[in-house]
Amino acid sequence: MRLESLVNQNYDNLNENDKIIIKQILICQREYRNFSCEKIANECNVSRATLLRLCRKIGLDSFSDLKYLLKNNQLEFVNNDNNFHDVCENYRLLMNELQKISFQDICKIIYDAETIYIYGTGNEQKSLAQEIKRIFLSVGKCVIDLFDIGEIEFMRESFQKSDLFIIISLSGETKAGIEIAKFINNHIHTISLTRLDNNTIATLCEYNLYVETQKLDTLQAISYEVVGAFYALLDLLHMNYIEYRRRKE
Incomplete structure (x- = not known):
């Protein structure tokens, strides 16, 4: 399951503050994937408890589940001046997904x-x-x-x-x-x-x-x-x- 999918499925459960937090996490997910719960909460200007409640609202049991999704959520596209072989490699990654x-x-x-x-x-x-x-x-x-x-x-x-x-x-x-x-x-x-x-x-x-x-x-x-x-x-x-x-x- 991808993080974006979970957010879309549980969107009605989120208040406006939750949506702001999740939007920032999605934008910065490559940077945040190695952060602790406290550090992500600080980056989003919320408490650790608020971040954990948000995890539960989108169907996750813990911050560890969020961390796992962040680490596995991005396709690492190769980008080298539109090299033909790199485009083919990106297609392979897409098919795996x-x-x-x-x-x-x-x-x-x-x-x-x-x-x-x-x-x-x-x-x-x-x-x-x-x-x-x-x-x-x-x-x-x-x-x-x-x-x-x-x-x-x-x-x-x-x-x-x-x-x-x-x-x-x-x-x-x-x-x-x-x-x-x-x-x-x-x-x-x-x-x-x-x-x-x-x-x-x-x-x-x-x-x-x-x-x-x-x-x-x-x-x-x-x-x-x-x-x-x-x-x-x-x-x-x-x-x-x-x-x-x-x-x-």
Whole structure:
């Protein structure tokens, strides 16, 4: 379990002060992973007792559990001027992380769903939505991709409790995505697919899937975000779903 996942799952248990503390820990986790409980508490300007209460609020039994997550929470990406072999090594690290994901509960939700609805917040996300549609049409599921809030408002009357809505957002913080996640909340099962981070859309969804992404420098004055890990995640989800259905049938 990743620290960001625990925070998103228990976000409703946190007060505003807790959110400030956890945000600082997430930002500084590489620095904090070798700190003691007292030192992290001092860095966050809180007491040791407050930090321990926060650990319990996000489902940890002790500070030792937090320390373990901090030490194992970061992929140590190699970055050497976009060297091809380094990019390949980073993909290997990403695949190792993806293999740790348990798809059992999500496969059950997909299996039970009469209809799967999908929404992507941007162009790349809509491409991912098309890939999800292709994957699950191939195994006999009814899949409908929705373009915007207007289409979702129109289709909401057709939602059944067993249906599934998948929302895809790299950042998990787009205004339209948050609006849609709030709009469909409690009407249907929901899965978010986002970059691994503490983000609003993930906290609003019932289930979460995450991947790490990598940014590369380009010839222009902008960076390019490698999103291939999302497609690898979808392949693993597809294979796990096929195995799940074989066991059920």
